[in-house]
Amino acid sequence: MYRVWNFLTNYSLLLIFGALIALVWANTDAHSYHLMVEWPLWFNDLIGYDLHHWEVAMGEDAELFGHAETAKVLTVHYLVNDILMAFFFAIAGKEVWEAVILENGSLRGKKAATPLFATLGGMIGPIAVYLGLAAILGSTTFDAVANGWAIPTATDIAFSYLVGRIVFGAGHPAVRFLLLLAIADDAAGLIILAVFYPEGELAPIWLLLSLFSALGVFYLFNRLPRRLDRGDQLRPRSTWVRQKLSWWPYLIAGALSWFGFAQAGLHPALGLLPIVPTLPHADRAFGIFAEAEQYLTDLLNHTEHLLKHPVEIVLFLFGLMNAGVEFSSISAPTWLVLAGLIIGKPFGVLLFGYIGAHTLKFGLPQGMRTVDLFVIGCVAAIGFTVSLFVASVAFDPGPVQDAAKMGALLSFAAAAISIVAGKLTKVQKQHG
Incomplete structure (x- = not known):
């Protein structure tokens, strides 16, 4: 497999750095952090959050900003989440497009069947656990959190890839399987955002x-x-x-x-996706986030290479804007998101992966065991980036959104669980 972009490593580090700053800031001076996130850049009638929505989010601080009556307000949060993040989703969309359309695309043909089935299980499992536990907690809790059902379906490509390399080794076929699952998961996540979470x-x-x-x-x-x-x-x-x-x-x-x-x-963060397929592109795919693609001269890969460093900065800002949650916000939605990811993902991936590999006889990559599906599910339980994004659109600003975001942040625990699961299932690392 061609080496995966260093973008994933840089993206991970900058995103974590931004998230850590946000966590420290929000838990030492929540008021100034909140003011920074909701700071108005432009009162207008074209783009931004609904003015009333902003006034509710700002509370009494809204009175600090004298302005003419407008329909919308462009805030720092809107600039990052709704405008700049469009470039991140464009890169993700480019990888999905190539994987599905181009010759040797990773999501084409029989080789992609089992990962796609596993992806389906990795979404159905978390939804079932999330909504099932919410129903057990009672109708009040269920009604409050039901709209967040998609939060635990996400898989963070970069962090999952890095943890997968630690657990399996760079040369293990499970790492490629994991990448296929993660990119298919992101594709499904884009569809979910567009269909179920209009802005x-x-x-x-x-x-x-x-x-x-x-x-x-x-x-x-x-x-x-x-x-x-x-x-x-x-x-x-x-x-x-x-x-x-x-x-x-x-x-x-x-x-x-x-x-x-x-x-x-x-959601306007998806607004660049229709343009991605229109760019002139190579006639074959090298693999998901393949480093070799940066040397191609077609406009699609050239544009992706140009976006590499700007998107890394965007992801730092995304972590800064969205991870600032007070630890006191931990409550039922936190545990529901976490349970959906840490319980629903592994068992969903294992069950549906088994059906695809054995019942439907699509098989597994050579050198990969059935039990590895469970470990892959543990690694894929790191929701972080997309889970944070979905939480920010599923709920209005407030205690429920903060609690759900904390669940997305705590999903990093899946990294430790994955390492333990790899040891218990006797994963043989393959370096390469």
Whole structure:
């Protein structure tokens, strides 16, 4: 397997650093942290949180900012979560797109069948545990937390990959299986965010702006130049577009698509996804986050490489904006999220992975045992990034959201559980 991007390591470190600063800040001076997160950058009628939503979140501090009456307010939190995080989801979307569409894509064919079944179990298991335990706690608790059912379905790609290498060794087939599961999990998570967690009142007509932006930029700056160059080996028009215009047309189309998502009521952090498939790309995939792809000259991989360092900074800011939770907020939603991840993930992955591998006879990669599925499920229980993101959209700011976020943060305990599970199941590390 081609080496996985160093991006994952850098992303992990910066995200943790931002989250640790947020935790310390929120537990030493919660008021100033809250003020920083909700700080208004622009009162306007186009983008941002609903003004009333912001006033409720700010409480009495809202009176500190004199402003004309507007429909929306662009805050620091909105800038990071709804605008800048769109670039992170674009990178994740690029990996999913390549894995599904391109030759040798990791999620194509029979080789992906068992990981996809395991991914399904890794989502159904956490949902069943989360909602089942919530129902046991009573209707009051269930009603308060039910909308957070998707929080424990997430798997953090970077942290899971790093822990997977510790448990299995870099050369073990279970590490590749884990990456396939994690990227499929992220793809499902993007769909869940779009379908089940709209950010406002739905206005689907605005999605036409995203659609026409994607179709327009694809035809004018991708398909048309190639069509005009047909039969000319020098490909002058395509070369001119690539060298002179580069990614600028796609950035403009992305801005329009983002605005279409925001106005349609869908989460705007997903707004760049329709543009990703329109960029000229290589004709085969090297693997999920393969380091070799940074040397490719196609515009899609070139753009991803350019985004590498900016997205690392974005993820630092994401940790800073979302992980600032007071330890006193730990309550029932914390344990429900944690139980969904630490109990539901391993058993869901094991059960559905077994069905895919043995009942449906799709098989497992050579050198991988059935019991390794359980260990993979333990590693995949690290929800962190996407779990934090879902918690921030599933609940309004307040005690329930804070408690759910704490569950996402505490899912790091899955790393220690994974190491113990690997020892108990006698995992043989394979270095390579």
